[in-house]
Amino acid sequence: MSEMQDLDELRELLQGKAESLPPAGPAPRPMLRRARRRVAATVTTGLLVLAAAAFGSYAGITALADRPLRQGPAGRSPTPSVGVSAPSPSGSPVPPLLRVCAADDLTGQAELNGAAGSQVGSLRFLVSWDTQCSLTGRPTVSLVAPDGSTISIQTTDADPWWKMNAQPEPAGWPTTVVSKSASSVIRFRWSNGCGVPQGSHWSVQLRISGSSVAIPVGDIPGCNGPGSPITIEVGPFEPGSDATP
Amino acid sequence: MLSTTVEVREEEEGGRLGTLYRRHADRAIRLAYLLTGDRGLAEDLVQDAFVKLARRLAHLRDPDAFDAYLRRTVVNLANSHFRRKRLERAYVERLKQAPSPEVEADDPGMRDDLWRRLQALPERQRAALILRFYEDLSEQRIADVLGCRPGTVKSLLSRGLERLRGGMRGE
Numbered sequence: 001m002s003e004m005q006d007l008d009e010l011r012e013l014l015q016g017k018a019e020s021l022p023p024a025g026p027a028p029r030p031m032l033r034r035a036r037r038r039v040a041a042t043v044t045t046g047l048l049v050l051a052a053a054a055f056g057s058y059a060g061i062t063a064l065a066d067r068p069l070r071q072g073p074a075g076r077s078p079t080p081s082v083g084v085s086a087p088s089p090s091g092s093p094v095p096p097l098l099r100v101c102a103a104d105d106l107t108g109q110a111e112l113n114g115a116a117g118s119q120v121g122s123l124r125f126l127v128s129w130d131t132q133c134s135l136t137g138r139p140t141v142s143l144v145a146p147d148g149s150t151i152s153i154q155t156t157d158a159d160p161w162w163k164m165n166a167q168p169e170p171a172g173w174p175t176t177v178v179s180k181s182a183s184s185v186i187r188f189r190w191s192n193g194c195g196v197p198q199g200s201h202w203s204v205q206l207r208i209s210g211s212s213v214a215i216p217v218g219d220i221p222g223c224n225g226p227g228s229p230i231t232i233e234v235g236p237f238e239p240g241s242d243a244t245p
Numbered sequence: 246m247l248s249t250t251v252e253v254r255e256e257e258e259g260g261r262l263g264t265l266y267r268r269h270a271d272r273a274i275r276l277a278y279l280l281t282g283d284r285g286l287a288e289d290l291v292q293d294a295f296v297k298l299a300r301r302l303a304h305l306r307d308p309d310a311f312d313a314y315l316r317r318t319v320v321n322l323a324n325s326h327f328r329r330k331r332l333e334r335a336y337v338e339r340l341k342q343a344p345s346p347e348v349e350a351d352d353p354g355m356r357d358d359l360w361r362r363l364q365a366l367p368e369r370q371r372a373a374l375i376l377r378f379y380e381d382l383s384e385q386r387i388a389d390v391l392g393c394r395p396g397t398v399k400s401l402l403s404r405g406l407e408r409l410r411g412g413m414r415g416e
Contacts, residue, residue: 006410007378013359014379018275021284024291027266031292035262035299042300 062210101125101133101178103211108204110188110218117224118191122161123204123215124240125184132179135237139186139204143217143230146199151230158187158233176237187235192228193220262299269312270295273319279375280323282364290326294318316380317390320372327368362409370405373398 107128112119125135143151162170164187170176176184186204202215270291277287297318298311305311363371369391376387384398391398 006406009359010363010374010406010409011378013357013363014279014375017360018279018379021271021275021278021287024266024270024274024288027263027270027295028292031266031295032263034292035296038296039300 098134100208101135102209103213105133106213108213108215110215114219117222119221120189122185123188127178134175134177135184136175137207138236141234142203144201144203145197153230156233158235160235160238161187170239176239183240184237185240189233191231192224194223196220273315277319290322293322320390324368366405370401373401374405
């Protein structure tokens with residue numbers, strides 16, 4: 001048998017065998033159902049992966065914001081830089097990538113002057129070790145009882161001191177720099193101290209890092225009447241040197 | 246050949262898959278049958294291939310490439326089937342210490358000596374011969390389907406034909 005004959009025979013065999021099969025007909029429903037399930041599973045998996053990636057990114061950024069970039073004294077944990085470019089309160093240039101302050105970097109104190117039913121002044125933030133970092137925007141302030149429970153308060157936004165005092169906008173605002181030589185403040189007003197126990201503290205949550213600075217409330221204003229809400233007014237961070245009255 | 250133009254239409258995936266099945270299934274089942282020698286298995290493999298390809302339909306940039314994807318998927322699934330079957334056979338043989346037949350005894354192809362010998366070839370040799378002499382693919386395209394070099398395809402074809410001829414001469 002010649003090679004050509006072999007190949008022809010093979011071709012004919014394959015052709016004949018293939019054509020011996022009946023037509024396939026329409027797509028079987030079970031197959032289409034399987035295909036739809038598979039597509040759905042793929043889409044679901046994709047969405048789950050995206051959600052996990054988004055959550056991971058969020059968690060990563062949050063963790064980075066709280067993680068030290070360089071080791072501070074006594075195990076201090078500074079936060080990383082987040083690309084904030086901010087001049088110092090005095091207007092002098094600062095490094096273009098200044099990291100954001102975390103609670104560990106800061107010490108807070110209430111500088112409030114009492115009146116009958118309210119206290120007015122500032123919450124001041126200083127660095128608690130030799131570092132430099134930035135604060136931006138308006139923090140979230142809550143009132144925490146000594147037992148750790150949160151006391152219900154009503155919060156309204158307040159203008160910064162510089163605006164109140166008709167001063168020019170500080171250089172670099174709304175970002176403020178906190179360092180050994182510069183503090184940052186928020187304008188603060190507290191009205192009605194009904195039912196606030198001694199030993200309570202303000203919990204000032206920083207926006208980017210998410211961590212909170214605890215500041216003892218100090219003197220508690222008088223009670224304006226049972227049932228009156230406890231209210232606070234909170235301004236944004238601003239340079240603390242000469243802005244307060 | 247499996248080549249047909251696939252119109253990409255804005256249809257539900259199931260509907261689109263159904264259309265593709267009507268256009269391509271016949272050819273694909275025949276290819277799978279030649280590869281496996283079993284009609285039922287061929288239909289199962291082709292359905293599996295369509296299910297596998299369903300999730301890629303949305304990303305199929307070149308609709309004309311569908312038949313190439315389908316062909317490759319059918320060949321891969323057939324190879325996977327034979328791998329699985331080899332493992333199962335080895336396991337059963339260990340248990341029973343008796344060889345199992347190469348091809349199902351009730352397969353009508355058993356009547357034909359050449360067909361039987363084709364089915365008895367190693368699967369890559371058989372696939373290369375079927376793609377060459379049934380699908381009329383070039384060695385380069387066979388190499389693409391089998392995931393090997395054209396030189397390997399040449400060797401697979403040569404050895405496969407040699408074994409077939411040996412059988413036909415009463416080896």
